[in-house]
Amino acid sequence: MPISQKISAKLKSSSWIRKMFEEGLQMKKKYGVDNVFDLSLGNPVVEPPKEVRQAIKLAANDSSQGLHRYMPNAGLHDVREAIAQSLSLEAACKELVADHIVMVCGAAGGLNITLKTLLDPDEEVIVFSPFFVEYLFYSENHGGKTITVPTNEDFSLNFNALREALSPKTKAVIINSPNNPTGIVYSRKMLEELASILKKYSTDNNNPIYLISDDPYKKIVFDGVETPNILELYDNSIYITSHSKDLAIPGERIGYVAVHPKCADAENLMSGLIFCNRVLGFVNAPALIQRAIQNVQNVSVDAELYRKKRDFLYAELIRIGYSVVKPQGAFYFFPKSPLKDEVLFIQKLAEKKVLVVPGQGFGSPGYFRISYCLPDQVLEGSIAGFEEAFNEVKL
Numbered sequence: 001m002p003i004s005q006k007i008s009a010k011l012k013s014s015s016w017i018r019k020m021f022e023e024g025l026q027m028k029k030k031y032g033v034d035n036v037f038d039l040s041l042g043n044p045v046v047e048p049p050k051e052v053r054q055a056i057k058l059a060a061n062d063s064s065q066g067l068h069r070y071m072p073n074a075g076l077h078d079v080r081e082a083i084a085q086s087l088s089l090e091a092a093c094k095e096l097v098a099d100h101i102v103m104v105c106g107a108a109g110g111l112n113i114t115l116k117t118l119l120d121p122d123e124e125v126i127v128f129s130p131f132f133v134e135y136l137f138y139s140e141n142h143g144g145k146t147i148t149v150p151t152n153e154d155f156s157l158n159f160n161a162l163r164e165a166l167s168p169k170t171k172a173v174i175i176n177s178p179n180n181p182t183g184i185v186y187s188r189k190m191l192e193e194l195a196s197i198l199k200k201y202s203t204d205n206n207n208p209i210y211l212i213s214d215d216p217y218k219k220i221v222f223d224g225v226e227t228p229n230i231l232e233l234y235d236n237s238i239y240i241t242s243h244s245k246d247l248a249i250p251g252e253r254i255g256y257v258a259v260h261p262k263c264a265d266a267e268n269l270m271s272g273l274i275f276c277n278r279v280l281g282f283v284n285a286p287a288l289i290q291r292a293i294q295n296v297q298n299v300s301v302d303a304e305l306y307r308k309k310r311d312f313l314y315a316e317l318i319r320i321g322y323s324v325v326k327p328q329g330a331f332y333f334f335p336k337s338p339l340k341d342e343v344l345f346i347q348k349l350a351e352k353k354v355l356v357v358p359g360q361g362f363g364s365p366g367y368f369r370i371s372y373c374l375p376d377q378v379l380e381g382s383i384a385g386f387e388e389a390f391n392e393v394k395l
């Protein structure tokens, strides 16, 4: 076999999201783009804010010497300084400076350099299900083992299950709030309790556990809900974010990792992240977009646009009879499947030309994920299919 058996096997099992995407392409070819309602992908429909377009133009038009060359692997110092300034205020962490920031190729790049830096073979990374499926691959990329901890019925963190999962091999816990795929936001109280459990376990076992908060949706929240920054609540924390969602520029691959100044082994951790940015082949985050985002740290897409879409779809799903937790952020729903086997149900939806992703793709069978970062006409067009499929399996 010409390619590795490992990757060959992954290609078969890897991603429901990709599978649905490909099915969507086939169906659109067959039935026409306007007749297929593809709610499977999390690709933001809104355009970047005008300030971001302007900043990209300004960065591109700057003809100063050397702006397009290699740079330190951590990224441009001025950019890291601007980020540290705004983040230290947001997270009430005044010791945080440019030296605690590494510019990365999106949150995905940030997660990979972080896990590569932290993990020895077979060390464990705890994730809460349902989770962003790439966490499994990223941990495995760097020799780690993922331990899955279920959440409660309302997708809040299940602390008893977490306590049971902690072990001497636990190196890190990954959280994500606002959450993909549930859209729920962890409250300050919940994060404080999480921090206190990890702190106690770390102290009792003399084994510092890193808390990685992967938060690319942090600014997409509704109804004034608070999204506390983990850097404010837990010393041994690593905050990873990107501008893929809040500035709607996922194609530009820009984000950063921020390490708490009081993190265990902070200096080596920073050096490790910078080294891993290099040896994983990212080298550095793209120069042009680094310079562009430097001055738009206080800008964000209008979350109201997503809030309206959430309200529309939530009201419709409830009217039809679906059981679904109302999301407070991001742009996903994670309803319970009316059929125990959600793959059968999403096939039924696909017959109605509505595409969604089965919960087993996120470690939670019996549910499915809807992305609503889509034009209104796609959401509106999907309702008949949601309703027919629901009624047919309920009969």
Ligand SMILES: Cc1ncc(COP(=O)(O)O)c(C=O)c1O
Pocket: 042, 105, 106, 107, 108, 109, 132, 176, 180, 214, 216, 241, 242, 243, 244, 250, 254, 255
């Ligand atoms: C929870 C979560 N983490 C990380 C990522 C990766 O984002 P980025 O485009 O910044 O790499 C995504 C993308 O959808 C995501 O949903």
